[in-house]
Amino acid sequence: MSKPTTEMAATETSPSEVVPPLRQSLIARLARNRLSLVGAFLVAVAGFMALSAPFLPLADPNAVNTADRLADIGSPGHLLGADELGRYILSRLFWRARITLAVSLAATAIAMTVGTIMGLVSGYLLGWADTVISRVVDVLMAFPFFLLALSEIAILGPGLLNGMPAVALVNVPFFARIVRGTTLTLRESDFVLAARGMGAGHSRILFRHILLNSVSTLIIATTLNIGWMITAAAALSLLGLGVQPPTSDWGTMLASGRQYLSAPPHTSLLPGLVIFFTVLGFNLLGDGLRDALDPRMREV
Amino acid sequence: MSDQSPGKNPTTLPITAQEPLLEVRNLRTEFDTHGGVLHAVDDVSFSVNPGEVLGVVGESGSGKSVTALSIMGLIARPGRVAGDQIVLAGHGDLTTKTAAEMRKTRGDVISMIFQQPMTSLNPVFRIGWQIAEALQLHRNMTRTEATAQAVELLARVGIASPRQRVREFPHQLSGGMRQRVMIAMAMACAPQLLLADEPTTALDVSIQAQIINLLEELQKRLGLTFLFISHDLSVVRHIADRVAVMYLGQIVELADNARFYAHPMHPYSMALLSALPVPDPHVARNRIILKGDLPSPANLPQGCRFQSRCPYVTAKCGQASEPPLEEVAPGHQVRCWNLADIHAKS
Numbered sequence A: 001m002s003k004p005t006t007e008m009a010a011t012e013t014s015p016s017e018v019v020p021p022l023r024q025s026l027i028a029r030l031a032r033n034r035l036s037l038v039g040a041f042l043v044a045v046a047g048f049m050a051l052s053a054p055f056l057p058l059a060d061p062n063a064v065n066t067a068d069r070l071a072d073i074g075s076p077g078h079l080l081g082a083d084e085l086g087r088y089i090l091s092r093l094f095w096r097a098r099i100t101l102a103v104s105l106a107a108t109a110i111a112m113t114v115g116t117i118m119g120l121v122s123g124y125l126l127g128w129a130d131t132v133i134s135r136v137v138d139v140l141m142a143f144p145f146f147l148l149a150l151s152e153i154a155i156l157g158p159g160l161l162n163g164m165p166a167v168a169l170v171n172v173p174f175f176a177r178i179v180r181g182t183t184l185t186l187r188e189s190d191f192v193l194a195a196r197g198m199g200a201g202h203s204r205i206l207f208r209h210i211l212l213n214s215v216s217t218l219i220i221a222t223t224l225n226i227g228w229m230i231t232a233a234a235a236l237s238l239l240g241l242g243v244q245p246p247t248s249d250w251g252t253m254l255a256s257g258r259q260y261l262s263a264p265p266h267t268s269l270l271p272g273l274v275i276f277f278t279v280l281g282f283n284l285l286g287d288g289l290r291d292a293l294d295p296r297m298r299e300v
Numbered sequence B: 001m002s003d004q005s006p007g008k009n010p011t012t013l014p015i016t017a018q019e020p021l022l023e024v025r026n027l028r029t030e031f032d033t034h035g036g037v038l039h040a041v042d043d044v045s046f047s048v049n050p051g052e053v054l055g056v057v058g059e060s061g062s063g064k065s066v067t068a069l070s071i072m073g074l075i076a077r078p079g080r081v082a083g084d085q086i087v088l089a090g091h092g093d094l095t096t097k098t099a100a101e102m103r104k105t106r107g108d109v110i111s112m113i114f115q116q117p118m119t120s121l122n123p124v125f126r127i128g129w130q131i132a133e134a135l136q137l138h139r140n141m142t143r144t145e146a147t148a149q150a151v152e153l154l155a156r157v158g159i160a161s162p163r164q165r166v167r168e169f170p171h172q173l174s175g176g177m178r179q180r181v182m183i184a185m186a187m188a189c190a191p192q193l194l195l196a197d198e199p200t201t202a203l204d205v206s207i208q209a210q211i212i213n214l215l216e217e218l219q220k221r222l223g224l225t226f227l228f229i230s231h232d233l234s235v236v237r238h239i240a241d242r243v244a245v246m247y248l249g250q251i252v253e254l255a256d257n258a259r260f261y262a263h264p265m266h267p268y269s270m271a272l273l274s275a276l277p278v279p280d281p282h283v284a285r286n287r288i289i290l291k292g293d294l295p296s297p298a299n300l301p302q303g304c305r306f307q308s309r310c311p312y313v314t315a316k317c318g319q320a321s322e323p324p325l326e327e328v329a330p331g332h333q334v335r336c337w338n339l340a341d342i343h344a345k346s
Helices: A026-031 A034-055 A089-125 A127-142 A145-156 A160-187 A190-197 A202-238 A250-258 A266-293 B064-072 B099-105 B127-139 B143-156 B175-187 B205-222 B233-239 B257-262 B267-274 B339-345
Strands: B022-033 B036-048 B053-057 B079-081 B085-088 B110-113 B193-197 B225-230 B242-247 B250-256 B326-329 B332-334
Touching (some): A089 A127, A089 A202, A089 A250, A089 A266, A127 A160, A145 A202, A190 A202, A190 B110, A202 A266, A250 A266, B022 B064, B036 B225, B036 B250, B053 B064, B053 B233, B064 B110, B064 B193, B110 B175, B127 B143, B143 B175, B175 B205, B205 B225, B205 B233, B225 B233, B242 B267, B250 B257, B250 B267
Parallel strands (some): B053 B242, B110 B193, B193 B225
Antiparallel strands (some): B022 B036, B022 B079, B022 B085, B242 B250, B250 B332, B326 B332
């Protein structure tokens, strides 16, 4: 970005100067925070792994090569070694990123949509609607999500598609609570009163004035939640209740390598590290986005 | 609305000549609290003529803002408006309108300028968007038309380079500019009645003067009708045609500007005016210092509400009935039992 670097004018300054404000792109604003850049990089790597897998000259992730069982990192032909069945770990990490990310993004999207609507409605309408929604949220919060996911799997049979809705459902309260909280504050704010004074109706106030003021909160909540969802999906798979063979995700890779930890730990270590860095990336990115998206934190 | 002649003439009383634009009859606004029903506004009646500025003064909690919000239909739970009528010329009784009808009225026929310019603009929208919103709501304009109109409105309220400013966010503007934006928003649909709720309270003194002058200029040029709420008696003296003094949810005195500032009748008004500094070193000020406490609005004394602080209090004030708001001269109403005694002394 070749913009002149005016230093942060944090205070309200110079209303008389009519220099048109420098419009910074979101990326430029994000780039001001180093850690969020690291986060964005980590997320980008995970996204790249998921998207590029079909186009890269990767070995078949499911091909079993008994000769290469538990091959070490850097062994000729397979950069990151092979697992207990001789499947190439590099190739598997790339291909499995797709399932892991798709499932956690979808689950987060469900939780966010449902939770946001519940939070907005209960925080804005109050009264009996709030009572009903808040009690439902309380019940969901009191529910250990693994228990819910496990009982769902017990009924529907193992599989990530059976487990993740339960995980998504249990994450609804997280969003509902956050959004209800911001809605409660915002509905009493002066600008909502001013909007009402201008003749704005409830839906306009709720879905424009209040929702858009909650976006920065929602974004950090969402990115944090994606991190949790990745761990939750991995955890379900680790227990053998998530993705079922022959498909697998990072969690099943971690699980299958677990039995060979004492020999070459990289079969578990590598998927574990990938999960760790991806989750870390989402969390750092969430923090950075919150700062970058808030118009009050933009340069004046 | 521009065909009506501005009835601005501080020396004669604007009575009977025109039909009032706004007539509030026995307005009563109550709030349910844990300690019982609280009457924030109790039996308030007044009218505002077209082109007139009615100043409403009173201390905090006297019901000024609640009166304005009641007219706007913005009293939310646990409050309710229980008055007789709020008649707006050409629009009938506002208290009988449905929520949807009131929504169409607000911002179009009546609009309000709020007290806190720093927080009354939505921080995540550009100011042009916010001004355009009113036009889109009431005038069915497209976004482009409304934004062009917003630029004009910003220019009209004295904001330099409005083309750039429409694209800015509220935090990029100073308090005075934000209040100008609020005024532009309130005026967007050319309302018949503007309720200004302490529009200058949150601003620096020098900016206050700018905003007051702007409002006055707009009022004269466009023949606007204002209900101007303030606790600043000098500001009201400057801008208002008539003045209403509120105390604990009631109007205690209502008179036209010149008469009120020259001969306040109610002991409360007298005390208020005696507190105004006079910019003349040779004039000795006879300040009337009010003693006693403001009674809790949830637990009012019997009789006159002002008795606990009135320097002229008599036994009659504690009687069962409240003094009525009586006309002592044409257009001059006062709520006091002892006017004859008080003003015979002086």
